[in-house]
Amino acid sequence: MSLPAKVSEIIAKGVRIAAPYSIEIGEEVPLDRISAQGVVFHSGTKIFGAQTLISAGSIIGSEGPATVVDCQLGRQVELKGGCFKSSVFLDRASLADGAHVREGTLLEEETKAGHTVGLKQTILFPFVALGSLINFCDCLMAGGTAGNDHSEVGSSYVHFNYTPQQDKATPSLIGDVARGVMLNQPPIFLGGQGGIVGPLRIDYGSVITAGTVWRRDSEGAKLLHGAESRPFGQNYQAGLYGDIKRKVYNNIIYIANLLALQQWYQHVRSPFFRKQEMGEALMIGAQSLLAAAIAERLKQFRAFSEKMHKSAAIIEDSGNGTGDICRRQLELLEKWPEMEAHFQAPLDGDEAGHYRDIFLEMFLKRSPENDYIAAIRALNEDARRAGTRWMQWIVDDVSDRVLGSLPSFRSFLA
Secondary structure, X not given: OOOOHHHHHHHHHOOEEOOHHHOEEOOOOOHHHXXXXXXXXXOOEEEEOOOOXXXXXXXXXXXXXXEEEOOEEOXXXXXXXXXXXXXXXXXOOEEOOOEEEOOOOEEOOOOEEOOOEEXXXXXXXXXXXXXXXXXXXOEEEOOEEEOOEEOEXXXXXXXXXXXXXXXXXXXXXXXXXXXXXXXXXOOXXXXXXXXXXXXXXXXXXXXXXXXXXXXXXXXXXXXXXXXXXXOOOOOOOOOOOOOOHHHHHHHHHHHHHHHHHHHHHXXXXXXXXXXXXXXXXXXHHHHHHXXXXXXXXXXHHXXXXXXXXXXXXXXHHOOOOOOHHHHHHHHXXXXXXXXXXXXXXXXXXXXXXXXXXXXXXXXXXXXXXXXXXXXXXXXXXXXXXXXXXXXXXXXXXXXXXXXXXXXXXXXXXX
């Protein structure tokens, strides 16, 4: 019995395969997007998708069967077992067996996860580590300075991202983009057998104790502990929302952070991608993923806004239609097209370009030639402040423009 042609070709190319009859490679997979330098496919590996890219030194399936579909892998990535679809893994990212990684996931350099971890629409900045038995979808996490000083999510942790009202306008920001990209922030610790209820924001240096389910935004480095609440019961009506201003604000801030990160990839990261084998394709994969992540968040935010029609009608039927809660719901419903246009507006105006150019001039003077992590670490404090000012300007500008469409929400900032 002869080997399938694709498997024979990839072995001839130099990919190490100890059990070739156990390997499956889709006819659509372009073999020129799989490096021959140190790549290993263990028994049970399945590779599908025309967008798949596997860079030098990557190892797939070392702990169990692994299926990779339309993913882009940087150098020395280890996907030890599980299913991985439409995601990007940058250099030295690692996931143990049983992973279920779905669309919109971006794991940056040296991120790692234990066994049986579920991710979707998840962005982890360098060094972030996840334990085992975790469901951590629809969130961005940053913090930490190195592999031995990293943000951590304990085992058996959940980001609760789906509401009883069946909406997913629930993204959580654990850290942020403006400071997180500088790789100099204190780590965040989310203790095991707990969870956070999105959408919320947690600041650098925070610790949530094991067993705690946290539901509130928290500014500054805090030790957060939530005692178990007493059982209670109250009337519940499907389709009825309460005051939505915090949820709306957190969605706006989250999308604004993604837009800032998109600019960071375009102007700061792109030269480093281009200096490695197949780096141009990896860069395109990462940028496409960020664009898709923004589109997903807009889709979920739009669906949430449309639910306000039913909720406001319920409130009006109860005789409370003139109150602040109903007014905000109707305002979100009415103003969504205007808000969406603000999210999609160009970010390359004069002021944005001014802050960007100040940082890039400082960055390029000190940047090592090939290593992104080393380049960020080489920045002096003035350069870090300039880069953070640029990123934060984008977040603030987008947020201010969107909130300008929602006058009854602006009091949230007071």
